[in-house]
Every structure is written in C-alpha cells, then in structure tokens.
Amino acid sequence: MPLPPTDPNAVFLNIPYDEEFQRLYLAYIVGLHELGLKPRIASGIPGGERRLDRVIALVQSCRYSIHDLSRVELSPVPPATPRFNMPLELGITITWAKLHPKRHTWFLWESMPMRLQKSMSDLDGTDPYIHSGTVEGVLSELRNAFVRDGAPPIQRMMRSYRLVESNVERILAEAGSRNVYSASVFRELCFVTLDAASSAGDEVQP
C-alpha cells in the first residue's frame, strides 16, 4: 500500500482541548503560521470518521508534530480523571516516526521543567521545550524548535497574537459557538492569523 503524502509544512498539534488552554492554542496557531508552517488539529478536519482514525491520518500527513504534555492534572469535573488522549497520540506518533524517520519529526512541550521525567519516564533522554504556560513562551520556543531563515521577531509575533486574540470572541459569537477548537472556528482563526501575518510584513522567506 502506498504511503499517504506528507505536507512538508504541516504540524500536527496534540494539545488539550479545554478552555484553560485557549490562549496557548492561539499562540501555537499564530506562531506556526508566522513561521510559514500550517497547524493541524484533529477536530479541524470535517468528516464523520472515528476520531482515532482521523488522528492517525493527520499524523501521517504532517511532517512535524507538537505534543504538549503540560496538562497532567486531574480534571476538576467528577469523576476526577487524568487525560490520556495526548500520551496515546504521542505513542502513535512515535511509532509512525520510528517506522518512517524521514517523514516525521515530533517535539515534546511542557510548561514545567523536570516534570516530564516524573510523568513519563520512558521519554528520558528527550528534552521538552518549556513554555512556562505563557503565550510568549510558546512563541519564543516555536522559533527555537522550527528554525527558518528570516523568521519574524518575537515582537511581531506578539503583535499578531494580540490582533487575533482581540477577534476570538467575535468569531465565536458569529459562529454561534463557545468552542474555539471546532473545525469552522479553527479555520477562521487560521484565516485571521494569515491576514495578521501578511499585514505585519512579508512572510518569512526560505
């Protein structure tokens, strides 16, 4: 069976889909677009496939992936439960990258240094990027992880972030949704991010 095509600029985002993560989610969208990359999320793909099948197809179609393992707390909603989706999707990705190392590269992200050694000791020897739970942390670490000649300065990325962030409520209201992770809202956030990046100056040139 032929392998599915890989988009060399696509980045699969394996992140917690919850309200507290919204700002960092926006930061990932803005930062990746500013670096000429294309964020992809599982819910961003319309269609009725089983979620796990969508995730596998996404991983296979993306050249890179970011696995943000900063949400390790138990959910406050009873019954208190840890989130296993992100580690599961990381495991799927590691297997795919092991089988096809030239087709996929994955990155780990955390908000706290040293915590990963405790939460997932099998990953010892793989250093995560630490964003400290801040927008600026995500943006600056994206610049460190994805090195591109002519990458925009962090100030420009922050400006784009503020522009996009100021429109989130309106986009949600017009979509009749409270879910920033839904497919239609994700697409519109990508659109306004591209608009912000193009107005801030020429995009990065390879």
Place this chain on the structure above:
Amino acid sequence: MPRSVHITAPIEPLETRIKQLRIPKARQKQLRAMMDESRARMAREEQARSEERIVPEEKLQNASAAD
C-alpha cells in the same frame, strides 16, 4: 537541550494557504474587515500610549529649562 529542525521547505504562497482553508469569499471579506478594525484600534491605542509617554518627557524638559 531539545532538538530543533532547520526548515528548508518553501513556504506556500498566502493565496494557496487561504484557499486550503475553504472559507467562502463573502466570509473572508467579513473577517478581513474585522481585522482591519482591530488594526485601526490597535494603532490608535499605540498612538495614545506614545503620546502619554511624550507628555511627561516634555514637562520634564520644560521644567529643567525653567530652572
């Protein structure tokens, strides 16, 4: 140190990336207008902030000139 990658794949043109999002043209227009409003508001706020910074500096200069 976490690993990093040097990306050499060419960036797709903006129009291509926008097309891939499959947003109807009419909605694109609305979103662009929304962003234009935000940019104008942000520019006004930045202007106001820079004026606020200039005024105390001027006062300081005037005061030292009077001395």
